[in-house]
Amino acid sequence: MSSSPQTTAKGYGISDTKKYTDFSVKEFKLKTLTPDDVTLDIEFCGVCGSDVHTITGGWGGLNVPWCVPGHEIIGKVTHVGDNVKEFKVGQRVGVGAQVLSCLKCNRCHEDNEQYCPEQVDTYNAKFPDEVEAQGGYSTAIRTNQRFVFSIPEAIKSEDAAPMLCAGLTVFSPLIRNGTGPGKTIGIVGIGGLGHLAIQFAHHLGAKVIVFSHSSNKEKDAKNLGADEFVLTSDDKFADKYFDKLDFILSAADASVIPLAELLSTLKIDGKLTSVGLPDEPWKDLQPQAMASNAACIGGSHIGSKKEVNQMLKLAAEKGIKPIIDEVLPMSQAAKAIEGVKNNKVRYRYVLKQDLA
């Protein structure tokens, strides 16, 4: 390594899920340095639904005593380890929702590092040496180069940030399930994830059917590339779309969508993948709901570095970008969290560095 980089950073974190907007600024230890690490100064960080689920305890208690959320991170490289050839000091890069995996298993070797059983989340997690992983509502982050991404020049930093979790989370299942010309793809829920999914599916060449319970989202859906907009409050919608869809990506709260009706719109052997990870389980789901067309319900977890690069290339070429409600100073993280929690955001908040 060329020089000794910083060992700590400062961030906005919380320590009690019952007081999830009580952010305190503290110093914390960065990942223990290795020759494969990249260190960056953070400039922007998107505010993700995961941040809300985590700090409100919706997905369970905290795994660390004090937690800095944020995993849609854009910044400038300040240090690279000796093994790092892909990045240079000063380069603009991003970090998403994963900061480590074993890098040795089949899954890691086959561009499925997001499914490595030793994967480490960007925050509310610990590195193997027990150093706590803290997120992007902070001044800096350090992690293994596999989990650092180049950002194409054509994409503005604040637009790139939400791509790294929201974008990737929808892009990966879309391409893994054949989204492209000749396919009819359903997108359920138009929020931080869904509004990017509509654009990706459209620009990948598919016919895009958007399902929503809010009629006031129709205009946005069409502007983003939806070919058709379907109100799920219309109790006839399932009949109209029977046997029409090749794949459905649900970015809505999985526990409240009209699951049986949506499944019935799938062709034989079709799949509905839910990337909306709710606090509550499905209600009254039986295999019978999938017996009339051999449909299935699937899960997905972010995406691989290969997919990040593919996504950013497509976004740069096609002008795909998030609709950003507001860029707020990081000190207003609480305001952003409340806006996401109360479903007021249209469609993403991005925090801008104000600690460094």
Next chain:
Amino acid sequence: MSSSPQTTAKGYGISDTKKYTDFSVKEFKLKTLTPDDVTLDIEFCGVCGSDVHTITGGWGGLNVPWCVPGHEIIGKVTHVGDNVKEFKVGQRVGVGAQVLSCLKCNRCHEDNEQYCPEQVDTYNAKFPDEVEAQGGYSTAIRTNQRFVFSIPEAIKSEDAAPMLCAGLTVFSPLIRNGTGPGKTIGIVGIGGLGHLAIQFAHHLGAKVIVFSHSSNKEKDAKNLGADEFVLTSDDKFADKYFDKLDFILSAADASVIPLAELLSTLKIDGKLTSVGLPDEPWKDLQPQAMASNAACIGGSHIGSKKEVNQMLKLAAEKGIKPIIDEVLPMSQAAKAIEGVKNNKVRYRYVLKQDLA
């Protein structure tokens, strides 16, 4: 048509799901004759879990005032319509769990007639002209030739009967999900369906891992072709089989299997298909259970005629057959129903004609 065939038959039916063993013998109307119909005198009928779910009301109330169950039917052709070239009077044939579909839609044209939205179940259902469809605990059945199957000479009638629902229900999802050489297939539950699934998966060339909560099923599982037997009461089983399975077919009650643990044994993008259709919904299932490997949970419904023929050919070639606990006279249907309901059957009862 060469002559006017019978218009009625006699059967054992029930009229109250609370008194599901109170079988009465009555005469009922056969399907209204068309030139595409085959009429057969029934010799044997298997007793399926569906019979129990239906007549006990587990899947909901009856759709007809009096219901003759039974959809694993073997008999001899007594009449064929003018359009029927595949079958001759006197020929041994079978009928399974479906007796009609529209025969015009894409699904019907593409060997997916079991997923036709106008499909008619063999019993507890009505034909489009409102004639009630009655099952195989009876003297005769008439239906469209598409839903009548030739039985290879090598298979005994009592062995062929359970193939037509139990066999097909597992064979179709096995072959549609790639069961064959080089694949590792999990079978959950060893009962009427599972004990056939093990044999099919084995003879299709896959490595077969059987999951069960009963250690007393191990010997049977191995004899039927299981390469490994896994006790799901061992709380370490999921760790041992992590990332090992290509596909899992669950023939157990879907609401009580250790679903999250089973899903974790699947490779990336693997599927668990449940053909066990329980009375109760899944408990506490969230998409999170499928997020760690992009797994999915699917359904399936019997199979197509093409698959019946493929299954019976394989069974004849490889000597695959059900283990029949007992062949009972049809008048003892109640005994068989209780044996299935109380999970005492090992592994199938077959009823023999005693009314004709």
